[in-house]
Amino acid sequence: MAEDLTLETVTPPGMEDIRAAAAALAPVAVETPLLPAFALDRMTGGRVLIKPELLQRTGSFKFRGAYNKIRSLDPDRRRRGVVAFSSGNHAQGVAAAAQLLGAPAVIVMPADAPSIKIENTRGYGAEVLLYDRDREDREAIASELARRKGATLVRPYDDPDIIAGQGTIGLELVRQAEALGRPLDLVLAPCSGGGLMAGCAIAIKSLSPETRLLTAEPEGFDDMARSLASGRRERNAPGGRSICDALMSPTPGILTFRVNRELVDGGVAVSEAEVCRAMAFAFRELKLVVEPGGATPLAALLAGKVDAAGKTVALVLSGGNVDRATFLAALEAARG
Amino acid sequence: MAEDLTLETVTPPGMEDIRAAAAALAPVAVETPLLPAFALDRMTGGRVLIKPELLQRTGSFKFRGAYNKIRSLDPDRRRRGVVAFSSGNHAQGVAAAAQLLGAPAVIVMPADAPSIKIENTRGYGAEVLLYDRDREDREAIASELARRKGATLVRPYDDPDIIAGQGTIGLELVRQAEALGRPLDLVLAPCSGGGLMAGCAIAIKSLSPETRLLTAEPEGFDDMARSLASGRRERNAPGGRSICDALMSPTPGILTFRVNRELVDGGVAVSEAEVCRAMAFAFRELKLVVEPGGATPLAALLAGKVDAAGKTVALVLSGGNVDRATFLAALEAARG
Numbered sequence: 001m002a003e004d005l006t007l008e009t010v011t012p013p014g015m016e017d018i019r020a021a022a023a024a025l026a027p028v029a030v031e032t033p034l035l036p037a038f039a040l041d042r043m044t045g046g047r048v049l050i051k052p053e054l055l056q057r058t059g060s061f062k063f064r065g066a067y068n069k070i071r072s073l074d075p076d077r078r079r080r081g082v083v084a085f086s087s088g089n090h091a092q093g094v095a096a097a098a099q100l101l102g103a104p105a106v107i108v109m110p111a112d113a114p115s116i117k118i119e120n121t122r123g124y125g126a127e128v129l130l131y132d133r134d135r136e137d138r139e140a141i142a143s144e145l146a147r148r149k150g151a152t153l154v155r156p157y158d159d160p161d162i163i164a165g166q167g168t169i170g171l172e173l174v175r176q177a178e179a180l181g182r183p184l185d186l187v188l189a190p191c192s193g194g195g196l197m198a199g200c201a202i203a204i205k206s207l208s209p210e211t212r213l214l215t216a217e218p219e220g221f222d223d224m225a226r227s228l229a230s231g232r233r234e235r236n237a238p239g240g241r242s243i244c245d246a247l248m249s250p251t252p253g254i255l256t257f258r259v260n261r262e263l264v265d266g267g268v269a270v271s272e273a274e275v276c277r278a279m280a281f282a283f284r285e286l287k288l289v290v291e292p293g294g295a296t297p298l299a300a301l302l303a304g305k306v307d308a309a310g311k312t313v314a315l316v317l318s319g320g321n322v323d324r325a326t327f328l329a330a331l332e333a334a335r336g
Numbered sequence: 337m338a339e340d341l342t343l344e345t346v347t348p349p350g351m352e353d354i355r356a357a358a359a360a361l362a363p364v365a366v367e368t369p370l371l372p373a374f375a376l377d378r379m380t381g382g383r384v385l386i387k388p389e390l391l392q393r394t395g396s397f398k399f400r401g402a403y404n405k406i407r408s409l410d411p412d413r414r415r416r417g418v419v420a421f422s423s424g425n426h427a428q429g430v431a432a433a434a435q436l437l438g439a440p441a442v443i444v445m446p447a448d449a450p451s452i453k454i455e456n457t458r459g460y461g462a463e464v465l466l467y468d469r470d471r472e473d474r475e476a477i478a479s480e481l482a483r484r485k486g487a488t489l490v491r492p493y494d495d496p497d498i499i500a501g502q503g504t505i506g507l508e509l510v511r512q513a514e515a516l517g518r519p520l521d522l523v524l525a526p527c528s529g530g531g532l533m534a535g536c537a538i539a540i541k542s543l544s545p546e547t548r549l550l551t552a553e554p555e556g557f558d559d560m561a562r563s564l565a566s567g568r569r570e571r572n573a574p575g576g577r578s579i580c581d582a583l584m585s586p587t588p589g590i591l592t593f594r595v596n597r598e599l600v601d602g603g604v605a606v607s608e609a610e611v612c613r614a615m616a617f618a619f620r621e622l623k624l625v626v627e628p629g630g631a632t633p634l635a636a637l638l639a640g641k642v643d644a645a646g647k648t649v650a651l652v653l654s655g656g657n658v659d660r661a662t663f664l665a666a667l668e669a670a671r672g
Contacts, residue, residue, distance in 0.1 A: 030371060032369075033391075035391055038393060054623040055369075055371055055623060057374055059623055283625055283663075284660075287390040287391060288623060288625065289619055289623040289624065290623075324619070324667055327619075328664060331660055331664075
């Protein structure tokens with residue numbers, strides 16, 4: 001709570017922070033391409049562009065924010081290490097960034113996280129602590145750990161450095177769309193705590209104010225869409241489950257919602273069947289491996305929940321860290 | 337045979353043809369990215385870059401050559417249409433290019449081609465004629481069809497316009513590697529008739545003469561590697577089968593071999609198990625859907641058949657048109 005109250009007074013990043021993050025990330029991150037998707041153009045009557053952040057280092061966009069946060073720590077704090085809690089993509093991003101920057105990392109992960117995410121996090125040299133998603137408070141575990149070790153807690157979204165790192169996607173989107181001669185009418189991005197969208201929104205609304213922004217969330221976890229509609233931070237019903245393991249945070253972040261409330265135009269929610277259909281479409285037509293949470297913008301488009309006709313629409317596909325079994329089950333479900 | 341004798345006198349394309357192809361392709365093709373592959377860097381001690389042509393329009397590089405060929409026909413010939421024979425990727429490339437350029441297309445395909453390739457070819461508006469791979473001569477069927485219709489036969493590789501189109505990959509490779517500050521020591525590309533490698537070789541050896549070039553073929557279909565070693569066009573034993581449906585041509589092309597004999601440094605062959613392992617690796621680590629034939633360079637690298645230590649190595653992953661069942665079987669085989 002003390003942490004939350006502090007956040008109320010923190011200033012969100014500006015364009016200069018996002019540009020600084022982009023410069024720091026250039027030597028270590030992937031500038032993911034902005035790809036045409038002709039099959040989607042034919043289906044929607046629009047021009048659809050794909051930003052595949054699954055091609056990012058660690059298989060998701062989370063590396064951007066994590067690296068930008070850890071590189072911003074002074075050398076002494078970095079040496080004392082970092083602690084994070086995450087269902088998996090932030091875990092891998094923090095672990096890989098910490099390894100590159102020489103900081104020891106401990107990551108608190110739910111025991112039911114996809115095994116690919118747990119294995120990869122260990123593969124980047126981090127220590128992994130598993131907790132029970134229903135019975136334990138990951139924030140409390142991580143905060144206590146950080147306090148005990150004198151380490152820095154790297155929050156998944158409610159941190160200006162994290163938001164600035166994710167905002168580099170927005171910078172790239174605007175520049176790449178311009179290079180294609182296709183200014184963006186609409187950008188859809190997956191949303192959990194809201195850091196990806198907050199960063200993108202700061203960059204995109206600054207450089208291209210006419211571009212509309214929509215979050216894409218799983219049904220049952222559409223707290224950001226409902227919060228944007230009501231103007232206050234709504235919570236999801238507790239105990240829910242989703243195939244979108246990366247998008248299960250209970251409520252928008254404090255800082256991220258302050259940004260998104262001002263800059264984001266709304267949100268859509270997609271069903272599990274729509275997510276599976278999008279994963280199968282990405283396999284067949286885009287040749288991309290997309291994890292469930294990363295596929296929500298494509299799911300929304302394919303389900304007709306967004307009208308792309310006559311517009312240039314970019315979809316941020318945020319990650320591809322999906323277990324083989326979950327991937328196969330999704331392809332199977334999409335046939336049914 | 338008359339056609340073959342003619343080919344002996346045809347001049348291969350030069351850099352100016354490849355540059356013209358690149359200009360023609362710019363508005364319709366994907367400039368595929370050149371992606372880092374940090375997991376492969378760790379494994380090999382080199383710097384490995386991926387050129388994912390599976391992200392190309394139609395899911396393989398073949399669109400480049402086909403479009404460049406058909407756009408070079410005069411309007412009257414284009415109106416009379418095009419005919420092609422192909423196991424699938426050239427089929428889709430020709431069909432999509434013909435559709436964009438307003439030329440009717442008939443494609444002769446083996447009845448056992450992957451159903452995704454047959455369906456997609458029809459999806460691009462082409463008429464598909466199926467033949468029996470073991471009992472019928474696809475070249476004879478296609479030539480007779482072209483003669484009867486007054487249509488143009490679009491050969492899969494033994495054609496300067498086709499080779500020039502594929503060569504645009506080589507142009508991009510050199511430019512993109514330079515932009516990353518990583519001049520290429522070695523490029524590996526899949527090889528069947530040899531058009532992809534011939535085009536790339538012309539561009540790469542012209543712009544970056546020190547770069548070594550290696551073909552990657554399936555065992556039993558390593559005619560290019562053996563031909564490069566012996567200096568004459570070797571044939572594969574007839575009746576063979578391979579999971580690499582795209583790489584089953586019986587012998588190098590006449591024109592392509594003339595180019596490759598001069599410019600290509602050698603070739604490696606990979607087993608079916610190595611191909612499956614590469615497809616599974618691409619799924620898990622690169623988040624890319626690679627078809628068996630498109631995965632041979634990665635298979636060679638993972639099998640230790642190419643030494644990347646201390647070098648910058650680019651792998652052309654040439655296509656991603658793989659049936660769901662074949663993809664799942666490959667992932668399954670790679671576990672075992």
